[in-house]
Amino acid sequence: MTYLLVLIAAIVVNNFVLTYFVGICPFIGVSKKLDSALSMGIAVTFVMTLTSIVTWLITHFILIKLNMPYLEYVAYIVVIASLVQFVEMFIKKTLPSLYKALGIFLPLITTNCAILFVALLQAMRSYGFLESIVFGFGAGVGFTLAIVIMAGIREQLELSDIPRPFQGAAVTLVTAGVLALAFMGFSGLLSA
Amino acid sequence: MRRMIIVLTSVMVLSGLVLALADTVFQPQIQANKHRALQTSLAAIFPKATKPQFKQLPIKKMTIYRGTDASGTLLGYAVGIVTNGYGGPISLLIGLSADLKKIVGMEVVEDSETPGMGARIADDWFRNQFDGLNPLQTITYVKNEKPDSAKNQIEAISGATISTKAVLSGLNSSIGEAVSLIKASSGQQESNK
Amino acid sequence: MTDITIEAPTKQRSILFEFAKGFVKENPTFVQVLGMCPTLAVTTTVVNGMGMGLATLFVLALSGLVASAVKRIVPGEVRIPVYTVIIATFVTLADLFMRAYVPPLSKALGPYVPLIVVNCIIMGRIEAFASKNPVVPSLVDAVGMGLGFTVSLMVLGALRELLGHGTLFGVDILGPGFRPMLVMVLPPGAFLSLGILMAAFNAVKDRNKLVLVGG
Numbered sequence: 001m002t003y004l005l006v007l008i009a010a011i012v013v014n015n016f017v018l019t020y021f022v023g024i025c026p027f028i029g030v031s032k033k034l035d036s037a038l039s040m041g042i043a044v045t046f047v048m049t050l051t052s053i054v055t056w057l058i059t060h061f062i063l064i065k066l067n068m069p070y071l072e073y074v075a076y077i078v079v080i081a082s083l084v085q086f087v088e089m090f091i092k093k094t095l096p097s098l099y100k101a102l103g104i105f106l107p108l109i110t111t112n113c114a115i116l117f118v119a120l121l122q123a124m125r126s127y128g129f130l131e132s133i134v135f136g137f138g139a140g141v142g143f144t145l146a147i148v149i150m151a152g153i154r155e156q157l158e159l160s161d162i163p164r165p166f167q168g169a170a171v172t173l174v175t176a177g178v179l180a181l182a183f184m185g186f187s188g189l190l191s192a
Numbered sequence: 193m194r195r196m197i198i199v200l201t202s203v204m205v206l207s208g209l210v211l212a213l214a215d216t217v218f219q220p221q222i223q224a225n226k227h228r229a230l231q232t233s234l235a236a237i238f239p240k241a242t243k244p245q246f247k248q249l250p251i252k253k254m255t256i257y258r259g260t261d262a263s264g265t266l267l268g269y270a271v272g273i274v275t276n277g278y279g280g281p282i283s284l285l286i287g288l289s290a291d292l293k294k295i296v297g298m299e300v301v302e303d304s305e306t307p308g309m310g311a312r313i314a315d316d317w318f319r320n321q322f323d324g325l326n327p328l329q330t331i332t333y334v335k336n337e338k339p340d341s342a343k344n345q346i347e348a349i350s351g352a353t354i355s356t357k358a359v360l361s362g363l364n365s366s367i368g369e370a371v372s373l374i375k376a377s378s379g380q381q382e383s384n385k
Numbered sequence: 386m387t388d389i390t391i392e393a394p395t396k397q398r399s400i401l402f403e404f405a406k407g408f409v410k411e412n413p414t415f416v417q418v419l420g421m422c423p424t425l426a427v428t429t430t431v432v433n434g435m436g437m438g439l440a441t442l443f444v445l446a447l448s449g450l451v452a453s454a455v456k457r458i459v460p461g462e463v464r465i466p467v468y469t470v471i472i473a474t475f476v477t478l479a480d481l482f483m484r485a486y487v488p489p490l491s492k493a494l495g496p497y498v499p500l501i502v503v504n505c506i507i508m509g510r511i512e513a514f515a516s517k518n519p520v521v522p523s524l525v526d527a528v529g530m531g532l533g534f535t536v537s538l539m540v541l542g543a544l545r546e547l548l549g550h551g552t553l554f555g556v557d558i559l560g561p562g563f564r565p566m567l568v569m570v571l572p573p574g575a576f577l578s579l580g581i582l583m584a585a586f587n588a589v590k591d592r593n594k595l596v597l598v599g600g
Contacts, residue, residue, distance in 0.1 A: 019572050024421035025505060070215040070481065073499045074207055074473040081469060113422040113503045120496045124304070126281065165588035166580075169418045173580030181573040196463045203467050207474040214481050221485035229488075304495075 003134045006127075010138030016114050017146040018180040023114030027147055028172050032158075037151035038144070045140025047084060047109050048118050052136025054079055055119035056129055076119045084109055114143060149179060229301065234259065237287035237297035238267045246270065251373050254366065266290045270297075271370040275362025277305055277355050282313070284362060288327060292371050298322040298359075310355030321346040327367045331360050403525045407533030413506045414537035414579075415586040420506040423497050424538060425575040431554050434542030436490045438535025440483065440498060442528065444475045445507050449515040449527035456516050468511050469502070476501045506530060544578050545569045 010016070017023050023044070030040045055076055063069055084107070092099045109115060118139050122132040153175055162171050234246045234257060241261040249256045255272035269288040274281050282305070287297030300314040312318060321339065325331060329344045333356055339345035348356040413419045423441070428434045448471050459467050480498045483491040491498070501507070510530055515523035546552055549569030551559040568574045 021425040021572065021575065022422050022500070024425065025419075028418065028421070068212070070211045070477060071208065073477050073480070073502055074204075074211070074470060076499075077469055077473045077502050078204075078466070081466060113500045116500060116503050117496065120499055124496060163584075164591060165584040165586075168587075170580045170583040170587065173576050173583065175580075177573045177576030177580060180571075180576055181568075184571070184573065196460050199459055200463050200466060203470050207470050210474055211477050214478050218481040218485040222481070225485065225488045 003131065006131055006134050007138040010135050011142040011145065012183060012186040015142045015146055015183050015186075016117065016139050017143055018176065018183045020117065022117040023112055023143050023147075026109075026112060026114075027143075027150065027176070028169055031147050031150040031154055031172070034148065034151045034155060037147045041140070041144025041147050044109060044112070044114065044143050045137065047087065047115055048136040048140040048143075049133060050083060050087070050136075051080055051115050051118055052122055052132045053129075054083060056122060056127070056132045059123050072123065076116060080115050080119065114139070146179065146183075150175065153179075233285050233299040233301050234270050236299050237270050237285060241267050249374070249377050251377055254370055254373060256370055256374060268296055269370075269374055271367065272301075273362045273366045275358050277303060277310065277313075277358040282355075282358055282362065284359065286322070286327075286363065286367060286370075288367075288371070288374070292327065292374060295322050295325045295327050295367075305352070305355045310349070310352040312349050312352060313355050313359055318346075318349060322363075327371055330364050333357070333360060400522065400525055403522055404529040407526070407529035407531070408536065409533075411530075411533075412537060412586075413530055413534045414541075415583050417506075417509075418583075419509055420504045420534060421579075422500055423504065424541065425572075425579060426497050427494055428538055428542040428545055428575065428578075429549070429570045430493075430546040430552075431539050431542040433490070433493050434538035435535060436483075436487070437494055437497065437501075438531070438538040440479045440494070441501050441504060441506070442531030442535055443479050444472060444501050444504075445510060445527040445531040445534075446524060447475045448472045448507055449510060449523045450520060452511045453515040453518060453520045453523035464516065465508075468508060468516075472507055472511075473502045506534060541578060541582060544582065545574060549574065 014020065017027050026040055026044070031037050058075055058079055059072075063072055063075065088099075088107070118136050122135055127135055150172070154172065157171065157175070166174070231246070235241075235244055238244050238259055238261075241259070243262040244259050244267055245261075246257040246259050249258055249269075257270040257272075259267040259270060261267050268290045269292070271286045271288065273284045273286060275284065276282070281302075282300065283302040285297075285299040285301055286295060287299075288294070289296050298319045300319070303311060303313065305311040305313060321341075322331075324341060325344050325346075331344045331346060333339070333348040333353075334345050335348050335350070335353070337347075339347045346356075346360075407413065409416075411417060414421075414424055420441070423437050427437045448468070451471050452468055455467075476499060479501070480491070483494070483498065510527055514526045518526070543553055547558060548566050551557060551563040551565050566574070569578065
């Protein structure tokens with residue numbers, strides 16, 4: 001039951017983009033077209049879930065066992081960067097069609113605050129192994145949800161007349177604000 | 193290729209050394225901060241006491257402090273409880289009267305609850321509700337009505353029921369045990385005299 | 386009529402220019418749209434914004450300095466991992482320092498401090514500038530960007546704190562009659578404030594360009 005709570009919380013109640021403000025760069029940058037938004041979302045979900053697993057292992061078997069908590073940030077970022085590198089190479093070799101669809105987004109994901117945030121949070125909240133996997137997956141799904149909705153809205157916005165100062169990132173941010181307002185409605189969801 | 197590996201490894205080793213050094217430099221102050229925060233929370237549970245002193249009881253299972261004031265009179269006890277809140281672990285200190293029959297205070301030491309909502313467990317009005325409650329009876333919450341303290345009730349924070357429930361679940365599962373442990377410990381001290 | 390912009394060739398840009406460009410022309414927040422995550426998350430008060438800005442400035446400056454100093458030793462293929470480790474090291478240092486000497490700020494900024502590691506501004510500056518320029522200009526560039534970033538954060542923080550709490554730097558400005566707009570310090574307010582400020586920034590920039598053209 002806790003797993004379900006963790007999942008729902010990560011997807012809507014504490015949405016990574018709209019509540020925690022992570023993953024904004026790709027959120028603004030890749031939300032122009034619906035299909036690229038979806039591809040980015042799927043890539044992010046995949047990497048987040050993997051990251052959860054690997055950083056959990058690192059936290060518990062290296063940082064804690066060897067009593068070097070101060071290496072946390074360096075260890076996480078190195079692991080994440082390497083993970084993304086391997087994933088990219090792996091997909092390129094085994095599923096070239098998938099690589100064509102998702103591949104270009106993978107390097108972008110490395111410096112994505114959202115991935116590091118997943119690692120940081122699961123350590124901060126002392127999640128168990130299974131819990132952290134569910135958390136990583138949920139965070140990715142939440143990100144995908146936000147970016148896909150945003151892409152849908154922006155595709156419509158393309159057709160309207162936006163005042164010059166607002167064009168570009170500004171209107172996207174304002175739209176995100178309205179979206180965030182809507183998502184706040186979820187905050188009461190888990191008080192049974 | 194070899195150059196790449198050498199550079200990478202050196203950077204990592206250097207980083208590790210620098211950080212290990214920094215850790216030894218900064219940790220004493222970080223620990224001192226934690227200690228001071230703890231002292232402040234402990235003192236806040238017994239606000240009327242002058243220069244309270246706290247000693248941790250030699251109990252392994254839980255963190256319990258015995259508070260005495262400047263003249264050596266027993267003030268009461270403070271029990272450290274950690275519970276799982278909405279945004280992460282919540283660290284609480286619960287004050288017990290010297291005769292262990294009443295709760296005398298509740299302090300939130302650390303939390304990651306939502307500001308303006310769950311974080312209001314640290315608000316005065318919420319914490320004061322625990323004063324006078326019976327530590328051996330389950331504490332329950334009510335919503336949108338006046339709580340009956342005779343029935344060990346408190347009013348939940350509207351819109352933050354999860355945080356409220358987290359606090360209560362931590363209390364209900366640990367206080368009873370804390371009381372027994374304290375009694376056993378002071379019983380031992382008595383019999384050691 | 387086209388815009389008239391007078392720009393000296395890169396080699397001759399003055400140190401002053403390298404420093405000042407971080408404030409307006411290449412402002413990391415409003416022009417380059419970088420470092421969004423901390424910008425939105427910690428600007429609930431001016432002090433928090435300033436704290437984050439200064440911490441980022443510290444990491445920016447030192448990482449830029451070191452990156453520029455080692456640029457000849459580091460082979461091109463491993464430069465990104467090397468820079469990443471350098472940045473992460475300085476972020477950890479900043480974090481340890483803050484937890485030791487300004488614990489309330491450290492608590493307020495929370496998990497967003499380690500996120501400085503992936504703040505695109507830092508890697509962006511190293512890649513674009515520090516890795517290709519000598520040490521002193523790199524430092525100046527980094528400090529300029531860092532200060533520009535800090536100012537942007539403080540402006541955003543001021544807007545949100547003033548409207549959301551009625552205070553600035555914790556000091557009550559608008560008086561007891563003011564009903565605070567809580568939304569300003571919550572996520573929607575963050576997005577809206579930044580979006581509007583960005584639009585305002587763009588509008589002022591556009592107007593200045595028009596003046597050059599029309600005049």
